[in-house]
Amino acid sequence: MQYRELLDQLRTHVASLFQTHEDERFIYHNLHHTEQVVENVVRIANHYQLSDQDFFIVVAASWFHDMGYFFDCTQHESQGASLANDFLSANGVSSEVIEQVKGCIMATKMPQNPExxxxxxxxxxxLFHLGSDRFKERNRLMRKEAEAFIKHKIDKADWRIKTIALFKAHHYHTEFCQQLLNAKKAENLAELESKLIKEQNVDTTGVSKFDNSKDNESKEGKKKKNDRPERGIETMFRITSTNHQRLSDMADNKAHIMISTNSIILSVILSVLLRKLEDNPHLIIPTLLLLIICVVTMVFSILATRPSIPTGVFTTDDIKEKRVNLLFFGNFYRMSLPEYENGMIKVMEDRDFLYGSLIKDVYAQGVVLGRKYRLLRIAYNVFMFGIVAAVLAFIIASALVTM
Structure with missing residues (x-):
């Protein structure tokens, strides 16, 4: 089967369909979007070095995946699969390949569940754009397209809420896209949530300028206290905790890299170099230096990831004085369920206690992060400068022997 030639025909066929069914309302789901998806598919497929047949399947599916919008927006995946089936059958493609192409198209239906x-x-x-620099532009075009179809404006805050929900429900499936796009996707999500917080923090209540009585002043003081943007505060805590968790995961990954790298170097030293030191005594000092560097780096990397757990017990006085943070498992894991349940009920009933616990939780995460990154910095510095010193020691030792 001449898959490359067939892909050229397929591209021409799809472009012709877009021209034939041109609709100005499709500001997002147009030929340009389809071409970008095809470009993304080719990039990912090249990474995995797919066979010619598998490459044809994913590229053909990407060309047809949104064609169904011209016929039925609510069932565009099945319509696109039907169009693909008609074209591929007419060009002599095997039924097995056609079924795989249709399966790829149907897999794009939200929520995605590819096999x-x-x-x-x-x-x-x-959904490559969710983790790319093009997200803002593509998201704006998608909102304009939705407005074109429903024939009225969509509130930006409402659109952001729905987009944030999409971000949180979505995840990249291939390891390649996870490594390439997850970081930028997290940045795009954080920016969306930040904008949403700012919009929710806008004070639209207003206070009368002509009421100067003491009663009104006391009411105004209560109003300022009670009218804090609840959703904005909750979103702020959620974003902060998410960012801290992401930074913690990054620190753990960095520590694991250091531990794995130095474990490999240590195994080489112990299994190869130590056996040859009797025949090469000039390498004793450089080898010991490298050994010490690897051990010290591993120690600091392990210390960065080693958990520290509190006693796990709180008292009724801690609850009354609001000294304990029941949102962290280390403060209650040795308590009985009724005691913890009573404590949490008091936390939920007291607004200041609740927000105080959230503040303590975020602060505790920050303290742990600071310790992790401080130890990791030491580990990386020891490894970076130490490996340079060890290499120089090997070079000098070898040079002295040859002299």
């Missing part, structure tokens, strides 16, 4: 690498590639290519 196998080929479907995962098409799904990730379809």
């Amino acid at each position: 196998g690498l080929l479907q995962q590639i098409v799904c990730d290519a379809d």
Whole structure:
């Protein structure tokens, strides 16, 4: 089967369909979007070095995946699969390949649940922009398209809420896209949530300028206290905790890299170099230096990831004085369920206690992060400068022997 030639015909066929069914309302789901998805598919497929047949399947699916919008927006995946079936059958493609192409198209239906690498590639290519610099532009075009179809403006805050929900429900399926796009996707999500917080923090209540009585002043003081933007505060805590968790995961990954790298170096030293030191005594000092560097780096990396757990017990006085943070497991894991339940009920009933616990939780996360990154910095510095010193020691030792 000449898959490359067929893909050229397929591209021409799809472009012709877009021209034939041109609709100005499709500001997002147009030929440009389809071409971008195809470009993304090719990029991911090249990474996984797919066979010619598998490459054809994912590229063909990406060309047809949104064609159904011209016929039925609510069932565009099945319409696109039907169009693909008609074209591929007319060009002599086997039924097995056609079924795989249709499966890839149907896998893009939200919520995505792809089966196998080929479907995962098409799904990730379809929402590739969520983790790219093009997200703002593509998201704006999608909102304009939705407004064109419903024929009225969509509130930006409402659109952001729905977009944030999409971000949180979505995840990239291929390891390639996870490594390439997850960081930028998290930045895009954080920016969306930040903008939403700012909008929710806008004070639209207003206070009368002509009421100067003491009663009104006391009411105004209460109003300022009680009218704090609840959703904005909750979103702020959620974003902060998420960012801290992401930074903690990054620190753990960095520590694991250091531990794995130095474990490999240590195994080489112990299994190879130590046996040859009797025949090469000039390498004793450089080898010991490298050994010490690896051990010290591993120690600091392990210390950065080693958990520290409190006593896990709180008292009734801690609850009364609001000294304990019941949102962290280390403060209650040795308490009985009724005691913890009573404590949490008091936390939920007291607004200041609740927000105080959230503040303590965020602060505690920050303290732990500070310790992790401080120890990691030491580990990386020891490894960076130490490996340079060890290499220089090996070079000097070898040079002295040859002299």
